[in-house]
Amino acid sequence: MNPGSVPFGERANGAALEIDILGYRYPDVAEPDGLDLLEIAARLFAPPVETEFKLAVRVRELEGLQSYLVRISGGNGPREVVKLADGLFELTFAPTRRGPVLMGVMLRDVERAHVRVEYLVTLEPHHIGRAAAKLHESLG
DSSP states (O other): OOOEEEEESOGGGSOEEEEEEEEESSTTSOOSTTOOEEEEEEEEEETTEEEEEEEEEEHHHHHHHHHHHHHHTTSOOOOEEEEEGGGTEEEEEEOOSSSOEEEEEEEEEOSSSOEEEEEEEEEOHHHHHHHHHHHHHHHO
């Protein structure tokens, strides 16, 4: 695992999401393959809102997201909801044959405050390919 940032969309063009993979939550504990917990920071950019959620996700969850992104990198593929962090972080993908992929982002935090943020990001095929490549690098 290599720390790194995974961008979804471009902040300059409106709504975007960045997932920063920070490292293992428990670096000294050996877990079965794919079950290690990673600390991530999900940075939301949905003008006028900019915020960050810190979450723990399993390596297997990010591997599943990376696999799905590879499948839809050409612009089509099945619709899918990817749930991370025990359902606190959801990415809903709606691929189309003729245009960009619409990605719905939903994040919740119920421990410190009851917060729920939902917004949409428009992803072009090159955004999806870039995110898949960055996830591959980080999960290496």
